[in-house]
Amino acid sequence: MSAEQVERRAQDRSEENTTVRESPVPPSPPGVSQADLDALAEQLGRVPRGVVSIAARCVCGRPTVVRTAPRLPDGSPFPTSYYLTHPAAVRGCSTLEAEHLMEDFNARLSQDEALADAYRRAHEHYLAARAELGSPHEIEGVSAGGMPTRVKCLHALLGHALAAGPGINPIGDLTLEALRERGLWDDRRCSC
Secondary structure (H helix, E strand, O other), X not given: OOHHHHHHHHHHHHHHHHOOOOOOOOOOOOOOOHHHHHHHHHHHOOOOOOEEEEEEEOOOOOEEEEEEOOEOOOOOEOOOOEEEOOHHHHHHHHHHHHOXXXXXXXXXXXXXXXXXXXXXXXXXXXXXXXXXXXXXXXXXXXXXXXXXXXXXXXXXXXXXXXXXXXXXXXXHHHHHHHHHHHOOOOOOOOOO
C-alpha cells in the first residue's frame, strides 16, 4: 500500500468518526417509492410509520391516504388502517368537525335505517381489509371514525371512503360531498 493510500485510509477513518450517522432508513414497501415517503413526511410533519401502501392519491400523484399496518414497528397497535394525509383534505375535515357536521351525521344515522345498515357494512369492510394485514388482539372489533354506531372522526371516514371507493363508506362519501359543496377540498382537483 502506498503512503498516499495509507494517508487516505486514515483520513477516511477520521471522517467516519466525526460524521453524524442517521438511523438506517427502512426499505420502502412494495409500490411505495421514496418520493411517496418523502411526501408523507412533508404532509405529516414527521417520519411516517407502518406504511403498507398508498391507498389513495391526489390527481397529481402525491399521497392522499396511506394504508397503515395494524401494528406499528415499535409494537403499538394502530387501528387507523386508512390514514388521511393530504393537508387540504385534513384541514377541510377539521373545518367540518368544528362546524359540528358529525352531530348532523349522528342524527341521520339514528333516523335512517338504510344509512345505519350501510355504515355497519362499512365497519365490517374496514375490519376485513385490516385483517388482511394482521389482527392485533388489542384492537379487535375496533375500526375507525366511530363506526359502526356513531360518527367520531371525519378524517378517518373520508380516508376509508377514498381508499375503498364510492359506495363503501356512506359517511365518508357524505363528507367528501360536503367538502366539495363548501369548496374546502375536492379529490378531483390538485391542491398540493
